[in-house]
Amino acid sequence: MDSSSGHPFFSNLTTVSSQQLSGLSRVWSYYLLPALVAYPLLCRALRYRRIKALQAKYKYGTPAHPSLEGMTVDEAHDIVRIMHDFEFPALFEKGLQFALFRTYGIPTISDLLVKTTQLSASKNVPRRYADTTVLLSDMYGGEPTSDRCIDAYARLNYLHSHYIRQGKISNEDMLYTLSLFLNQPVEWINRYEWRRLTDMEICAMGVFHKAMGDGMDISFEVLPSYSTGWKDGLHFYRELDAWAKEYERVHMVPDRKNYDTAVETRKLLLSTHPAFLRGVLTRVVSAPLDDRLREAIIFEKAPPLYTSLLDGFLEARRLYLRYLALPRPWFTRPQLLTKEPDSKGRRYILWWDTMPIYVKPTWWNRWGPGALVSVLLGVPRPGDKGMHPEGFEVKDVGPTVFVGKGVKEMEAGKEKLRQARTGGCPFAIRRNT
Numbered sequence: 001m002d003s004s005s006g007h008p009f010f011s012n013l014t015t016v017s018s019q020q021l022s023g024l025s026r027v028w029s030y031y032l033l034p035a036l037v038a039y040p041l042l043c044r045a046l047r048y049r050r051i052k053a054l055q056a057k058y059k060y061g062t063p064a065h066p067s068l069e070g071m072t073v074d075e076a077h078d079i080v081r082i083m084h085d086f087e088f089p090a091l092f093e094k095g096l097q098f099a100l101f102r103t104y105g106i107p108t109i110s111d112l113l114v115k116t117t118q119l120s121a122s123k124n125v126p127r128r129y130a131d132t133t134v135l136l137s138d139m140y141g142g143e144p145t146s147d148r149c150i151d152a153y154a155r156l157n158y159l160h161s162h163y164i165r166q167g168k169i170s171n172e173d174m175l176y177t178l179s180l181f182l183n184q185p186v187e188w189i190n191r192y193e194w195r196r197l198t199d200m201e202i203c204a205m206g207v208f209h210k211a212m213g214d215g216m217d218i219s220f221e222v223l224p225s226y227s228t229g230w231k232d233g234l235h236f237y238r239e240l241d242a243w244a245k246e247y248e249r250v251h252m253v254p255d256r257k258n259y260d261t262a263v264e265t266r267k268l269l270l271s272t273h274p275a276f277l278r279g280v281l282t283r284v285v286s287a288p289l290d291d292r293l294r295e296a297i298i299f300e301k302a303p304p305l306y307t308s309l310l311d312g313f314l315e316a317r318r319l320y321l322r323y324l325a326l327p328r329p330w331f332t333r334p335q336l337l338t339k340e341p342d343s344k345g346r347r348y349i350l351w352w353d354t355m356p357i358y359v360k361p362t363w364w365n366r367w368g369p370g371a372l373v374s375v376l377l378g379v380p381r382p383g384d385k386g387m388h389p390e391g392f393e394v395k396d397v398g399p400t401v402f403v404g405k406g407v408k409e410m411e412a413g414k415e416k417l418r419q420a421r422t423g424g425c426p427f428a429i430r431r432n433t
Contacts, residue, residue: 039324040323040324043322043323043324043325043326044322044323046326046327047194047195047321047322047325047327048195049327050082050086050087050327051087051195051198051201054078054079054082054200055198055200058071058075058079058200060200060203061198061199061200061203067232068199068200068203068231068232068233068234069231069232069427070232070425070428071203071204071207071232071233071425072207072423072424072425073144073207073208073211073421073422073423073424073425073426074143074144074145074423074424075204075207076203076204076205076206076207076208076211076233077143077144077208079200079201079204080140080201080204080205080208081140081141083185083189083197083201083204084140084185085328085333085334086327086328086330086333087327088185088189088193089328089334091185091188091189091192091193092185092188092189094188095184095185095186095187095188095189096136096181096184096185097269098184098188098288099177099180099181099184099185100132100180100265101262101265101289101293101297102180102184102248102293103176103177103180104258104261104262104265104296104297105248105252105258105262105292105293105296105297106173106176106248106251106252106258106296107251107253107255107257107258108170108173108251109173109176109177110255110257110258110260110261110262111255111257112163112168112169113257113261114257114260114261115168116399122264122267124399125264125265125267125268126268126354126355126357126386127357127388128399129265129268129354129355129357130349130352130355130357130358130388131397131398133336133349134152134337134349134358134392134394134397135152135155135156135394135397136152136181137336137337138151138152138337138394139152139153139156139212141336141337143423144211144421144423145418145421145422145423148339149421150414150417150418150421151394151395151410151414152394153215153216153413153417154410154411154413154414154417155394155395155397155398155406155410156216157215157216157217157413158402158406158409158410158413159398159399159402159406160174160216161409162402171218171219172222172247174216174218175213175218175219175220175222175240175243176244176247176248176251178209178212178213178216178218178240179240179241179243179244179247180244181209181212182205182206182209182237182240182241183237183240183241183244185205186202186205186237192314192317192318193318193321194318194319194321194322195322199234202233202234202237203232203233203234203237204233205233205237206230206232206233206234206235206236206237206240207232207233207236207425207426207427208233209237209240210230210233210236210426210427211421211426214420214426215417215420215421220240222243223239223240223243224239225239229427230427231427232427233427236427248292249292252292252293252296253296254295254296254297254298255296256298258296258297258298259297259298259299261297262297262299263297263299266282266285266299268354268355269285269353269354270282270285271354271355271379272353272354272355272374272377272379273377274377275377275378283300283302283303283306284302284306284310285299286299286300286301286302286306287302287306287307287310288310289302334351335350335351336349336350336351337349337350338350341393342391344390344391345393346390346391346392346393347391347392347393347394348360348391348392355379355380355387356380356381356382356384356387357387357388358387358388358389358391358392359382359383359387359389360382360389360391361381361382361383361389362382365381365382365383366381366382366383395407395410
């Protein structure tokens with residue numbers, strides 16, 4: 001006979017344990033299990049609220065308004081802003097970064113970058129990368145008819161005009177570069193994000209970038225519907241995307257100048273990581289590159305394991321975001337630049353992932369946890385030599401040779417842009433044959 005069965009202490013212990021197990025079972029059955037089941041469903045439902053709200057707001061591509069025609073630049077900017085700031089911030093930005101990378105695979109583009117040394121010499125690359133960030137941030141982030149947006153267009157057009165007059169930048173290379181800012185975010189999002197883009201969102205990308213091309217005086221004459229006009233932004237997207245892929249097939253070929261440009265940007269992207277990781281990360285950079293681009297910039301092929309691990313990570317991220325992550329709240333909207341100048345007329349970069357160019361050397365930026373990590377890694381902090389802690393003015397953005405120049409040209413360009421950029425539909429006026 002079991003001695004514990006007749007002892008009051010052991011009998012009470014057995015009774016208490018049974019009661020506790022029964023209580024835990026009820027808690028699991030009544031509360032924890034339903035919560036575990038409901039939470040992914042809640043995340044999935046909330047994840048789609050923004051796109052449903054946009055579809056209800058604009059009604060493009062819905063039974064109430066089945067056509068995508070007539071979308072304005074202002075509407076497209078609002079849709080693209082939601083995509084960039086809240087729905088897919090990481091991979092939209094990554095798509096823009098790799099859009100820049102793809103331009104290096106075209107020898108006529110990399111040839112100019114090597115000759116000017118702006119993106120092929122280590123001393124110049126960080127600031128040119130920051131300049132590109134500044135101008136694109138204002139072009140994407142500012143309202144289409146705002147002074148902030150128009151100033152950025154005017155400055156970029158002035159910088160390009162010098163090389164266009166000399167015949168060093170062709171319209172086709174400009175159009176190809178525009179096509180990458182159009183299609184690379186779409187391709188990255190559709191391949192790796194928690195959902196694919198809707199036709200309305202892709203249409204918005206087409207409308208927005210058609211207006212961007214118009215603002216930069218890029219000719220679309222090589223596209224099939226140039227003479228008759230495009231039905232909508234989706235039609236424009238598909239034509240420009242198809243043209244760009246054919247352009248790559250013909251013109252994206254291996255060239256040493258491609259490598260000289262691409263390798264400097266790769267160094268910049270890895271410069272803020274520990275030295276002992278850079279060999280691994282060098283292969284990681286090659287993992288998402290298609291063979292045509294990788295061979296054109298003469299980068300080594302990533303081992304299959306790296307590609308598999310990257311694909312596995314991105315698939316796990318996709319599932320996590322879709323079923324386990326709540327959508328970003330409005331107050332987390334990223335702000336890359338200060339919108340308004342300080343008392344000296346200067347603005348600053350607020351968030352950076354490479355060198356802290358144009359970053360204000362506040363106490364936190366100099367001595368906060370992130371800054372101390374930079375010290376340990378031997379990476380420059382805001383305020384260090386060569387980091388331009390004085391900030392920037394858009395009128396001086398660009399290579400040193402252009403600083404303080406182009407004011408008159410920019411003013412003329414801004415006046416032209418103010419008249420042309422109404423925020424309306426860029427397909428409203430069709431060309432005659």
